[in-house]
Amino acid sequence: xxxxxxxxxxxxxxxxxxxxxxxxxxxxxxxxxxxxxxxxxxxxxxxxxxxxxxxxxxxxxxxxxxxxxxxxxxxxxxxxxxxxxxxxxxxxxxxxxxxxxxxxxxxxxxxxxxxxxxxxxxxxxxxxxxxxxxxxxxxxxxxxxxxxxxxxxxxxxxxxxxxxxxxxxxxxxxxxxxxxxxxxxxxxxxxxxxxxxxxxxxxxxxxxxxxxxxxxxxxxxxxxxxxxxxxxxxxxxxxxxxxxxxxxxxxxxxxxxxxxxxxxxxxxxxxxxxxxxxxxxxxxxxxxxxxxxxxxxxxxxxxxxxxxxxxxxxxxxxxxxxxxxxxxxxxxxxxxxxxxxxxxxxxxxxxxxxxxxxxxxxxxxxxxxxxxxxxxxxxxxxxxxxxxxxxxxxxxxxxxxxxxxxxxxxxxxxxxxxxxxxxxxxxxx
Numbered sequence: 001x002x003x004x005x006x007x008x009x010x011x012x013x014x015x016x017x018x019x020x021x022x023x024x025x026x027x028x029x030x031x032x033x034x035x036x037x038x039x040x041x042x043x044x045x046x047x048x049x050x051x052x053x054x055x056x057x058x059x060x061x062x063x064x065x066x067x068x069x070x071x072x073x074x075x076x077x078x079x080x081x082x083x084x085x086x087x088x089x090x091x092x093x094x095x096x097x098x099x100x101x102x103x104x105x106x107x108x109x110x111x112x113x114x115x116x117x118x119x120x121x122x123x124x125x126x127x128x129x130x131x132x133x134x135x136x137x138x139x140x141x142x143x144x145x146x147x148x149x150x151x152x153x154x155x156x157x158x159x160x161x162x163x164x165x166x167x168x169x170x171x172x173x174x175x176x177x178x179x180x181x182x183x184x185x186x187x188x189x190x191x192x193x194x195x196x197x198x199x200x201x202x203x204x205x206x207x208x209x210x211x212x213x214x215x216x217x218x219x220x221x222x223x224x225x226x227x228x229x230x231x232x233x234x235x236x237x238x239x240x241x242x243x244x245x246x247x248x249x250x251x252x253x254x255x256x257x258x259x260x261x262x263x264x265x266x267x268x269x270x271x272x273x274x275x276x277x278x279x280x281x282x283x284x285x286x287x288x289x290x291x292x293x294x295x296x297x298x299x300x301x302x303x304x305x306x307x308x309x310x311x312x313x314x315x316x317x318x319x320x321x322x323x324x325x326x327x328x329x330x331x332x333x334x335x336x337x338x339x340x341x342x343x344x345x346x347x348x349x350x351x352x353x354x355x356x357x358x359x360x361x362x363x364x365x366x367x368x369x370x371x372x373x374x375x376x377x378x379x380x381x382x383x384x385x386x387x388x389x390x391x392x393x394x395x396x397x398x399x400x401x402x403x404x405x406x407x408x409x410x411x412x413x414x415x416x417x418x419x420x421x422x423x424x425x426x427x428x429x
Contacts, residue, residue: 003061003069007053014050014072016260017043018064026057029079032117033124033155044158048260050077076257085251086121089228093198096227100200104217105232107206110256112140112159114230115203120155122199130197133159134186135205137173143278144173144271144420145367145411146380147185149193169369169377171409173422175207179216187224208236218243268419275418282398284384289391296408298427299337299358302330314355315348326388333427337388356427360386363429365414369407370399382413
């Protein structure tokens with residue numbers, strides 16, 4: 001269905017996708033960017049945006065199933081406030097070499113839209129802009145388990161339309177389980193990039209609703225030292241502004257009146273789409289375990305132990321011991337790689353040790369970061385098979401270059417559906 005709408009200068013409408021907007025006459029502001037006559041913009045089914053007419057405007061809006069167009073009530077929309085914040089950021093940039101803007105807020109508070117709004121504002125003013133998507137659970141630019149940097153050359157509506165310039169592997173999709181890895185990855189991206197851009201916008205995850213989460217955000221700000229922190233929540237803004245020195249500008253940003261909330265199923269589907277897109281040109285690579293290190297593997301980084309030593313450390317049925325392919329001792333953990341077996345019998349370790357049993361199916365689908373000879377993150381892969389008898393690990397990855405190490409993640413991805421599941425085990429492999 002096509003709806004024709006005429007807007008006077010400063011008039012606003014709110015559109016929930018799926019929809020296509022064709023500007024027939026005039027000029028509009030959408031997600032921080034202006035679009036003139038002849039422009040067309042697509043709004044995804046999971047997005048909702050406010051549009052402002054910058055002059056008298058005529059629009060033809062094609063609505064898909066479930067799409068809506070409505071006129072916001074006075075004071076509902078935040079476009080003008082966001083524009084004022086961008087103007088203030090531009091004023092600060094005139095006195096600085098660059099600015100680093102952290103966007104903080106709960107899930108579905110408008111962080112992604114605000115990040116795009118700021119980026120588009122500066123892109124249209126000729127500034128060199130980078131966006132870092134630091135939401136490892138709902139990564140839009142690359143894939144979950146990573147954070148990524150992109151350099152948009154042109155204005156855009158949704159970050160998922162952008163492609164990564166750099167990625168850093170973190171290895172999990174819940175920040176509470178990998179705080180150190182996330183902090184290090186973000187620090188590396190900022191350190192490598194801050195001198196190349198005038199504006200860096202960091203879109204953070206929505207983990208903010210517990211004391212531990214807020215302390216993590218505070219530590220992130222403390223160690224990474226952004227110039228500005230934009231907070232899409234009054235209570236969180238009060239906490240951060242009370243805790244941080246005045247050198248860091250902590251700005252309370254109003255939320256959009258209507259943010260289209262994504263269900264758990266929507267989020268799962270978006271993650272699967274991101275994996276499928278990233279691995280669309282991936283191929284299997286057989287890697288020699290002697291040539292490739294596994295960072296974070298208790299099984300392969302531990303001291304290999306013989307069958308006799310294993311028997312002295314654990315009590316297990318003989319038929320189980322006979323199926324053991326590899327065993328190692330990693331501090332107080334006895335790691336056992338065993339052939340596919342119908343069930344795992346009860347196994348007791350001597351006092352002071354714990355047992356970690358790994359089967360081939362436990363490893364298949366495990367996501368890994370790929371590292372080159374300079375220990376740089378270059379890509380992501382999925383383990384298809386670990387063949388310790390022949391010393392081969394088969395990895396599915398789009399990376400064609402040299403591989404010196406694999407970083408073991410805590411997420412498994414199905415190569416049939418590309419849906420993920422989380423493993424929290426201390427020793428994944």
